Amino acid sequence: MFGRDKPSLPLGPGDEAPDFALSDHTGAVRRLSDSRGENVVLWFYPKARTPG
């Protein structure tokens, strides 16, 4: 799950996840820190409406 032969990521287990403030699809601002107290899956995807 971590690494294998894939490119490594700048953050790994135990690292503080950098906070951010971004507009969601309704235009509302969401911060990572809004979700303290629950787990978050941060899922990066290349483009909306593309398969895969």
Next chain:
Amino acid sequence: MEGRGFRDLAGEFEKANTQILGISFDPVKTNEAFVRKEGFPFPLLSDERREVGLAYGACDSASARSARRISYVIGADGRVKAAYPAVSPGSHAREVLAFLAESRA
């Protein structure tokens, strides 16, 4: 695609006290249409300046066309629990759920 995987397993993620946040470099309007089309029960965030993408390694420059297919699980304490440098669209949501179940045990 993994967005549908997260959508179809949304109830399981909720039971695992886990919020899903999708992020791409698309504008808000494009994400709005994507959510409407696919019926995602979670937000899609717009990182047009690529600042979050750069911080998390989803791209190497502020002019990158699109985000890499990566993901992270972040714990309730704001720390990274797992990092996925390459995501298989078909199975990723289940993979993450399995990890959450394991890490709770």
